[in-house]
Amino acid sequence: VFHLREPSAPWGGGWLWRPGCFPGVPEWRWGSLPPPSHHSPPPGALWICCRVERTNILKRKFLTLLFVKTKWRLCCVSVSYVERCQQHRWRCAAVTFTCPDGGLCQSWVGAIAEQLAAITSRPRRLLIYINPYGGKRQGGRVYEQKVAPLFAQAAISTHVIVTEHANHARDHLRTDAELKKYDGVVCVGGDGMFSEIVHGLIWRTQMDSSLDPNSPDETLTSCSLRIGIIPAGSTDCICFATVGTNDPVTSALHIIVGDSQPMDVCSIHHNNTFLRYSVSLLGYGFYGDVLTDSERKRWMGPVRYDFSGLKMFLTHHYYEGTVSYLPARGVVGTPRDAARCRSGCVVCQHNGPKPSERAEKYETDDCGETIRGKFLAINAASMSCACPRSPKGLSPAAHLADGTTDLILVRKCSRFDFLRHLLRHTNKEDQFDLNFVEVHRVVRFRFMPRHCQSDSDLELDLLENGKRQIFGQICRDHPACGCAPAYSSWNCDGEILTHTAIDVRVHCRLIKLFARGIEEPQVFEDLTNPCAI
Numbered sequence: 001v002f003h004l005r006e007p008s009a010p011w012g013g014g015w016l017w018r019p020g021c022f023p024g025v026p027e028w029r030w031g032s033l034p035p036p037s038h039h040s041p042p043p044g045a046l047w048i049c050c051r052v053e054r055t056n057i058l059k060r061k062f063l064t065l066l067f068v069k070t071k072w073r074l075c076c077v078s079v080s081y082v083e084r085c086q087q088h089r090w091r092c093a094a095v096t097f098t099c100p101d102g103g104l105c106q107s108w109v110g111a112i113a114e115q116l117a118a119i120t121s122r123p124r125r126l127l128i129y130i131n132p133y134g135g136k137r138q139g140g141r142v143y144e145q146k147v148a149p150l151f152a153q154a155a156i157s158t159h160v161i162v163t164e165h166a167n168h169a170r171d172h173l174r175t176d177a178e179l180k181k182y183d184g185v186v187c188v189g190g191d192g193m194f195s196e197i198v199h200g201l202i203w204r205t206q207m208d209s210s211l212d213p214n215s216p217d218e219t220l221t222s223c224s225l226r227i228g229i230i231p232a233g234s235t236d237c238i239c240f241a242t243v244g245t246n247d248p249v250t251s252a253l254h255i256i257v258g259d260s261q262p263m264d265v266c267s268i269h270h271n272n273t274f275l276r277y278s279v280s281l282l283g284y285g286f287y288g289d290v291l292t293d294s295e296r297k298r299w300m301g302p303v304r305y306d307f308s309g310l311k312m313f314l315t316h317h318y319y320e321g322t323v324s325y326l327p328a329r330g331v332v333g334t335p336r337d338a339a340r341c342r343s344g345c346v347v348c349q350h351n352g353p354k355p356s357e358r359a360e361k362y363e364t365d366d367c368g369e370t371i372r373g374k375f376l377a378i379n380a381a382s383m384s385c386a387c388p389r390s391p392k393g394l395s396p397a398a399h400l401a402d403g404t405t406d407l408i409l410v411r412k413c414s415r416f417d418f419l420r421h422l423l424r425h426t427n428k429e430d431q432f433d434l435n436f437v438e439v440h441r442v443v444r445f446r447f448m449p450r451h452c453q454s455d456s457d458l459e460l461d462l463l464e465n466g467k468r469q470i471f472g473q474i475c476r477d478h479p480a481c482g483c484a485p486a487y488s489s490w491n492c493d494g495e496i497l498t499h500t501a502i503d504v505r506v507h508c509r510l511i512k513l514f515a516r517g518i519e520e521p522q523v524f525e526d527l528t529n530p531c532a533i
């Protein structure tokens with residue numbers, strides 16, 4: 001027998017009887033109120049009490065309500081709620097109450113709807129951008145078939161824009177969009193489309209605050225509008241790393257229930273000129289080359305990354321340059337931790353709230369670290385970058401909102417060793433536990449490729465390495481000698497940067513998503529506490 005009641009409901013309560021339990025009860029049905037309990041549910045949650053017949057034990061469960069509606073001319077009420085399925089997927093489930101009294105039925109519907117409307121964190125008006133060309137080009141269909149019907153049921157009004165060209169969404173957000181009319185912005189597409197939304201919103205917010213995005217030292221204003229991602233791209237790592245799955249229905253439900261997940265954003269400058277923001281991967285060398293090569297193969301869809309990945313793995317280029325960084329101090333957590341950033345993360349809670357104090361400290365503290373060398377890859381992961389290709393991500397212990405980025409340096413090594421490193425992204429082994437890989441949790445870093453270094457710096461390199469005798473060889477490799485130097489580009493969240501010498505700074509919690517971080521099974525809000533009746 002299942003009983004359902006609203007513990008703190010002003011309209012009283014009821015028991016829900018499961019169909020088939022008793023002869024003549026074909027539908028879910030409610031009866032009189034059971035004894036009150038001392039527990040109270042979170043907002044928007046419904047309490048289901050389940051009595052196990054043999055043990056006479058009550059099991060209780062909080063459910064996150066989605067919507068309520070009458071069915072069959074007032075004789076039934078359908079209550080929809082979030083049901084958690086395997087692998088972090090959410091689905092919309094419903095129970096139907098029957099009641100012969102139409103007036104009582106209406107009062108239940110009214111009371112539940114009122115309670116839902118009182119949850120102010122839920123969005124009512126959304127601005128939606130659909131990239132029809134992302135991933136497998138299914139963005140429009142996915143939105144119309146899977147997402148729009150849910151938004152309609154939740155009484156969310158939408159303004160939908162199907163983009164007509166790259167940067168359409170970014171430019172619309174920067175100047176034209178009437179942002180006051182909305183409670184959030186949703187992008188239907190991949191990481192590149194999300195990046196457009198981020199750029200548009202951050203830019204607009206800084207302009208509204210009269211801040212200069214070209215200054216790398218500016219303390220930026222956080223964006224107030226939350227961003228939702230309906231995954232329809234090729235990697236979708238931001239959705240995967242904040243929700244735990246790339247599933248449009250799950251993401252739509254996180255938007256409907258009004259989740260909020262702050263996220264760090266890196267600003268990237270070149271000579272005091274703003275270039276881009278990065279939220280996931282900023283990668284030079286291997287990932288830069290994979291992206292450059294894969295852009296020419298866009299027609300292949302998501303599989304282009306595997307082709308280009310294999311090609312660049314076989315090409316096996318290495319790059320020389322200097323990385324200087326400011327290590328994150330006064331924070332808890334390291335990139336080698338076993339713990340992961342999950343919903344309600346205590347590391348983010350500890351490190352996140354005081355980013356400005358830390359930034360001030362670093363501005364007056366110039367004793368950063370410097371590493372010169374030959375690298376296969378230089379990656380900065382501001383979050384784990386988990387995605388279906390690598391479910392634990394590039395930096396499995398990175399945090400979404402701790403104000404730091406993990407700087408991963410993969411030094412020149414053999415193809416075999418690099419393959420070992422890459423393979424470890426896909427299994428349980430530690431990809432950092434190799435003598436040619438190092439990882440640092442940082443708040444700021446700079447990179448200067450060797451071909452951009454001044455001649456005096458280059459000479460200093462040679463002196464340091466005690467290799468003056470090979471100066472002639474180095475000189476032939478220098479651009480001034482007319483030879484093409486081997487250099488890469490930066491992959492910035494799937495976009496290629498126009499400069500290679502860059503200055504990167506983390507801005508703690510600059511944006512917010514309609515997400516809650518990946519849930520551990522034990523932190524599900526559904527409680528199943530047995531208690532005797």
Ligand SMILES: CCCCCCCCCCCCC/C=C/[C@@H](O)[C@H](CO)NC(=O)CCCCCCCCCCCCCCC
Pocket residue numbers: 190191192234235236237280281287290291305306309310313385387389390393394419422423425426491492493494495
């Ligand atoms: C042997 C298997 C090794 C598999 C190693 C997989 C590591 C994958 C790590 C993926 C990290 C993605 C980070 C997210 C970046 C996004 O902001 C960006 C925009 O969406 N996506 C990419 O740049 C897209 C980047 C996609 C990179 C794909 C790299 C594929 C490497 C394949 C190497 C094959 C070697 C085979 C030798 C026999």
Ligand SMILES: Nc1ncnc2c1ncn2[C@@H]1O[C@H](COP(=O)(O)OP(=O)(O)OP(=O)(O)O)[C@@H](O)[C@H]1O
Pocket residue numbers: 130131132133134135136162163164165166167168188189190191192193194196232233234235236237494
């Ligand atoms: N209408 C459009 N026509 C062409 N390009 C567009 C359009 N709208 C957006 N874009 C661009 O398409 C690029 C790729 O889009 P998106 O990120 O959605 O898919 P993806 O690259 O396949 O996936 P991922 O970024 O997850 O790897 C983005 O950089 C975006 O600027």
Ligand SMILES: [Ca+2]
Pocket residue numbers: 264382383398399400401402403404405
């Ligand atoms: Ca971070």
